Amino acid sequence: MKNQSNMPLYQLFVHPKDLRELKKDIWDDDPVPAVMKVNQKRLDIDIAYRGSHIRDFKKKSYHISFYQPKTFRGAREIHLNAEYKDPSMMRNKLSLDFFSELGTLSPKAEFVFLKVNGKNEGVYLELESVDEFYLAKRKLADGAVFYAVDDDANFSLMSDLERETKTSLEHGYEKKTGTEEDDFYLQDMIFKINTVPKAQFKSEVTKHMDIDKYLRWLAGIVFTSNYDGFVHNYALYRNSETGLFEVIPWDYDATWGRDIHGERMAADYVRIQGFNTLTARILDEPDFRRSYKHLLEETLQSLFTIEYMKPKIMAMYEQIRPFVLMDPYKKNDIERFDREPDVICEYIIKRADYLKSELDLLS
Structure with missing residues (x-):
């Protein structure tokens, strides 16, 4: 199916017994076997539900691992996001594309139309997994990838969840790829950025974190307004050649003016x-703060403008609208979907005005 506009069709076939098993406990991460067909190509896969609070929604999101063949289009696994709570269904992709343009590593996100056992499940966002295959595709140096899985990934010695000192500095992270030595590098960074005196902070933090990339990631969160993004919704990549960590955004549907x-x-x-904690310490350094302010000013002139963003928003809207009409969970809400480009544009105007009015705080 590539009629009306360009959207790939993904067909999943799950044995009724396995489908029952999958639906029996939505919180169970154990996958069930299935078959996926894309452009006449048959793939044996494992499928499970993905996400935390989103598993309760009528339209489920899926985690797909390739079993036979072991990889598909250079990936071992993909995520299919329902984007159920976002009435535009575009915010996640809009954000991840925006981060990319800001010069931050960001997962590729593409819309697909999903059918399960012949039944329309609707428009999904296929999200690239951030792992060793992600690095290889971009010809990046090998390195560790840690997922921030909960609010303890707050760059602090204190737990956001327990309100006390962490018993382990890896709390909040799950290692996707890497070695035991990489665990030490992560612990060392968190310890140092929290304990080094102000006078040594600048020289110390630049041994652990790519500051330019960190400021670009920070700017991305601030422009898109992902409140969770500071302690969650990201992955850490440690580049083995530079020895520095970079932050990669993840799950950005609660953005562009909606929570x-x-x-x-x-x-x-x-x-x-x-x-x-890390953001506060970085912005406490005048040089870093100046760089951040300059980056915001530049972006407010170029990327974060109605002139630049509206054509992107409208192209995305026009691409997916015919398929939203075929989405059983969204088609009855088409009027709301049609209003969303205006909601996003209104957010951009108001957010830009707010940020311009606050720039002096960074002087």
Whole structure:
């Protein structure tokens, strides 16, 4: 199916017994076997539900691992996101593309139309997994990848969840790829950025973190207003050649003027200085703060403008609209979907005004 516009068709075939097993406990991460067909190509896969609170939604999101062949288009696994709470279904892709343009590593995101056992499941966002295959595709140096799986990935010695000192500095992270030595590098970075005196902080932090990339990631969160993004919704990649960590965004549907419940979010909801311990210490350094301010000013002139963003928003909207009409979970809400480009554009205007008014705080 590539009629009306360009959207690949993914067909999943799950044995009724396995489908029952999958639906029996939505919180069970154990996958069931299935077959996926893409452009006449047959793939044996394992499939499981993905996400935390999103598993409760009527339209499920899926984690797919390739079994036979072991990889497909250079990936071992993909994520199919339902984007159920975002009435535009575009915010996640809009964000990840925006990060890419800001010069941050970011997963590739593409819309696909999903059928399960012949039944329309609707429009999904295929998200690339951040792992060794992700690095290889981009010809990046080998290195460790850690997923921030909960709010303890806050770059702090204190637990956000327990409100006390962490018993392990790896709390909040799950290693996707890497060695035991990489665990030590992560612990060492978190320990140092929290304990080094102010006078030594600048020279110390540059041994652990790629500051330019960190500021670009921070700017991405601040422009898109992903409140969770500072302590969650990211992956850490340690480049083995530079020895430095970079931050990669992940799951950015609660952005561009809507929160995780799909409700309207005020344009000043996320402050210009961002959050988390590392951000506070980095922006406490005048040189870093100047670089950050300059990056924001530049982006407010170029990428984060209606002139630049609206054509992207409208192209995405026009690409997926015919398929939203075939999405059993979204087609009855088409009027709301049709209003969303205006909601996003209004957010950009108000957010830009707010950020311009706050720039002096970084002087």
